[in-house]
Amino acid sequence: MILNFVDITFLVFAFVTLYLSLVFLVLYFEDKKLPKITGKEIFPSVSILIPAFNEQSTIIATINAIKKLNYPNLKQILVIDDGSSDETGRLAAACNVKVLYKKNQGQKSYPLNFALPYVTSELVACVDADSYPEPYSLKRAVQFFLDPKVAAVTCSVFVKNPKKIIERLQNIEYVLIVWARKLLEVIDSIYVTPGALSIYRTDVLKKIGGFDNKNITEDIEIAWRLLHNGYKIKMSLDSIVYTGTPRTLKTWWEQRIRWSIGGIQTTLKYLPVMLKDGSFIKFVAIFFTLTYFFSVVGFAIFVYIMGQKIYEALYYMIVAFTSNTSSIPRNILDPILLPNTFMIFGTIILFVSLFWIALSYKKTNTHLKSLGELFDLMVYLTLYITVFPIIILQGTFRLIRNKIKW
Amino acid sequence: MKKYVLLKAAFITIVIFSAGILIGMWLDGQRYTEIKTQITELTIDWNDARLQSLYYQTINGEKNFCDSALETNKHLAEKIFSRGEKLERYEEINRFSDEVIEQKKIYALLQMQLWMNSVTLKKKCDANYTTALYFYSHYAEGIEEEQQDIQSSVLVDAIHRCNGSLIIFPIPIDMELDSIDIIKNQFGISSVPTVLINEEIVLNGLQTTEMIKEQVDC
Numbered sequence: 111m112i113l114n115f116v117d118i119t120f121l122v123f124a125f126v127t128l129y130l131s132l133v134f135l136v137l138y139f140e141d142k143k144l145p146k147i148t149g150k151e152i153f154p155s156v157s158i159l160i161p162a163f164n165e166q167s168t169i170i171a172t173i174n175a176i177k178k179l180n181y182p183n184l185k186q187i188l189v190i191d192d193g194s195s196d197e198t199g200r201l202a203a204a205c206n207v208k209v210l211y212k213k214n215q216g217q218k219s220y221p222l223n224f225a226l227p228y229v230t231s232e233l234v235a236c237v238d239a240d241s242y243p244e245p246y247s248l249k250r251a252v253q254f255f256l257d258p259k260v261a262a263v264t265c266s267v268f269v270k271n272p273k274k275i276i277e278r279l280q281n282i283e284y285v286l287i288v289w290a291r292k293l294l295e296v297i298d299s300i301y302v303t304p305g306a307l308s309i310y311r312t313d314v315l316k317k318i319g320g321f322d323n324k325n326i327t328e329d330i331e332i333a334w335r336l337l338h339n340g341y342k343i344k345m346s347l348d349s350i351v352y353t354g355t356p357r358t359l360k361t362w363w364e365q366r367i368r369w370s371i372g373g374i375q376t377t378l379k380y381l382p383v384m385l386k387d388g389s390f391i392k393f394v395a396i397f398f399t400l401t402y403f404f405s406v407v408g409f410a411i412f413v414y415i416m417g418q419k420i421y422e423a424l425y426y427m428i429v430a431f432t433s434n435t436s437s438i439p440r441n442i443l444d445p446i447l448l449p450n451t452f453m454i455f456g457t458i459i460l461f462v463s464l465f466w467i468a469l470s471y472k473k474t475n476t477h478l479k480s481l482g483e484l485f486d487l488m489v490y491l492t493l494y495i496t497v498f499p500i501i502i503l504q505g506t507f508r509l510i511r512n513k514i515k516w
Numbered sequence: 517m518k519k520y521v522l523l524k525a526a527f528i529t530i531v532i533f534s535a536g537i538l539i540g541m542w543l544d545g546q547r548y549t550e551i552k553t554q555i556t557e558l559t560i561d562w563n564d565a566r567l568q569s570l571y572y573q574t575i576n577g578e579k580n581f582c583d584s585a586l587e588t589n590k591h592l593a594e595k596i597f598s599r600g601e602k603l604e605r606y607e608e609i610n611r612f613s614d615e616v617i618e619q620k621k622i623y624a625l626l627q628m629q630l631w632m633n634s635v636t637l638k639k640k641c642d643a644n645y646t647t648a649l650y651f652y653s654h655y656a657e658g659i660e661e662e663q664q665d666i667q668s669s670v671l672v673d674a675i676h677r678c679n680g681s682l683i684i685f686p687i688p689i690d691m692e693l694d695s696i697d698i699i700k701n702q703f704g705i706s707s708v709p710t711v712l713i714n715e716e717i718v719l720n721g722l723q724t725t726e727m728i729k730e731q732v733d734c
Contacts, residue, residue, distance in 0.1 A: 132529050136521050
């Protein structure tokens with residue numbers, strides 16, 4: 111054996127990446143076997159909570175989208191003006207919905223918990239103030255509550271009018287997440303109930319104490335807590351909601367740092383508990399931990415190898431040029447012409463990823479309509495996902511230094 | 517259900533992973549076999565050339581000895597050099613078969629023997645060609661490895677430019693072979709890359725095309 115440390119690290123990384131990819135692939139085939147919802151439709155009473163902080167540009171459209179919901183038992187729409195300094199509250203009130211006013215305390219969990227005592231319906235749907243559910247979304251989602259163990263239902267979240275490159279890249283990511291969430295449902299491991307549109311059983315939500323004010327991502331924490339308490343979370347693939355996403359790199363970065371911190375906070379909170387009782391979503395915790403760890407490790411390997419290769423290639427080109435010989439190394443194509451184990455695993459992972467993307471697109475009825483979208487996909491696969499480990503690292507450092515801001 | 521899915525995925529992963537490793541090992545093995553076959557072929561060629569030489573010197577009374585021996589030597593040198601390039605490439609790619617190192621030792625010894633033969637013939641037949649030993653490290657990494665690659669490229673250019681009047685023998689200095697160590701000690705070679713031209717001139721460090729041209733007249 112002449113494997114060095116980097117080789118062995120790569121092999122471990124390849125194994126874990128392959129395993130996580132194959133878990134989803136197996137889930138896909140298992141999902142096909144699962145019984146689908148049939149029988150009589152149910153229409154439990156639903157209240158809708160819209161926490162809003164300085165959302166004057168979107169709140170009316172959101173309320174209008176909710177008013178267009180094709181649902182016969184919508185009990186109330188509650189907008190919680192979370193101390194906005196703009197016209198959010200006044201505009202919402204003008205739409206003939208109930209508006210609750212409160213002082214801003216930072217996290218979104220505060221306005222949600224603030225409104226919870228006002229909810230008397232069987233179900234409560236939380237909708238972000240810049241999200242727009244499709245008319246049939248609620249009706250389809252509530253059908254999952256036929257199962258009494260189901261405490262929450264999540265929906266397919268897509269980006270509203272993705273125009274800028276950063277929005278288009280996020281839309282690709284959302285498509286992949288939607289499909290992944292649907293598959294995680296098979297093993298009761300949906301790890302987030304997105305704020306764009308998620309529906310909860312009111313009594314369960316109140317019983318477990320509402321949203322966690324200490325967690326920066328209340329939608330991740332509540333999902334883990336529901337699962338921890340033995341409830342199920344379902345994913346309604348056909349319930350679509352469009353949402354506004356960061357439009358600049360800076361706001362996107364800050365949002366991802368926040369998600370990363372929330373994810374770490376939640377993992378740290380539940381991992382010890384899970385390892386102790388062994389009863390619930392171990393996979394979610396392990397999946398999260400491995401993803402965090404290996405994305406950072408993978409990134410480190412990538413940076414190390416690429417950095418070394420680039421440095422050596424530049425050195426070669428410059429020195430070979432000054433030595434008056436060919437600046438192109440004679441063995442430049444050897445990794446392709448002479449495949450070895452590393453090449454094989456790299457190729458397998460690439461194809462599994464491409465297959466996964468194709469499947470996600472198919473299942474969410476997303477289509478590549480132009481070469482530009484193919485280009486976006488390439489950017490997503492190369493640049494976009496490469497940045498995540500940096501975000502995780504920065505999020506971790508910020509968490510350690512306790513610099514958390516909404 | 518959960519356990520079943522996770523175990524099923526684990527099983528498939530182990531199967532694919534093992535298959536990947538096995539295919540990698542098989543490819544390494546194929547390359548190793550190819551190297552071994554070629555080294556054996558070179559060893560046969562070398563022994564054949566030696567016997568020819570011996571025959572001409574003993575039985576045939578040295579008649580036509582030089583022409584034939586020089587031609588065989590040149591042909592063999594070219595063949596060994598090109599096989600050496602392949603050996604280096606395979607060695608770089610292979611991860612599971614360190615037996616390649618054994619073949620490299622045999623190869624290094626063949627190079628040494630051929631070099632000795634070339635030097636002997638040069639003197640004996642008054643031939644007009646330059647012999648050079650190119651010392652490099654088998655275990656070089658990073659910038660040192662890049663320097664060696666550049667040096668190889670410069671030397672290959674020189675071989676092509678000289679069109680047969682320059683014979684170069686790449687010798688790994690760190691293969692723990694006594695015959696190489698003797699030469700290293702005699703010429704004070706302690707760093708790589710180093711080029712020894714005509715058993716006299718020692719050029720330490722990376723040599724550019726111009727530097728080689730200054731020393732090799734062809």
